[in-house]
Amino acid sequence: VQLVESGGGLAQPGGSLRLSCTASGFTFSVYALSWARQVPGKGYEWVSAISPDSDEIEYADSVKGRFTISRDNAKNMVYLQMDSLKPEDTALYFCARGWRTYDYWGQGTQVTVSS
16 A cells, blocks of 8 residues: 655645645545644644545544545545645645544655745
């Protein structure tokens, strides 16, 4: 199982970034996928989850209305569109296999929101 994130970088407050995660080594279309983030000294925070066929989606209250999760089962990819970014969104973002508990996750992509 491999999950590889990309798309992180530096954004200004109010800006946008789109994260991507490419999955391999398992039957992607039967698993829920999640995004989570880690802030140094603050532990992990679950951000969002999407069901295998995208009919169930959940967001943490901290990102609701600003972030959008989606997936493309034909491409084995999951995305996180992040709009209206805030400095407190600065973190290392991971994609993970599972809904709110995970058995595999990637190395992460750094998102920094700063002016």
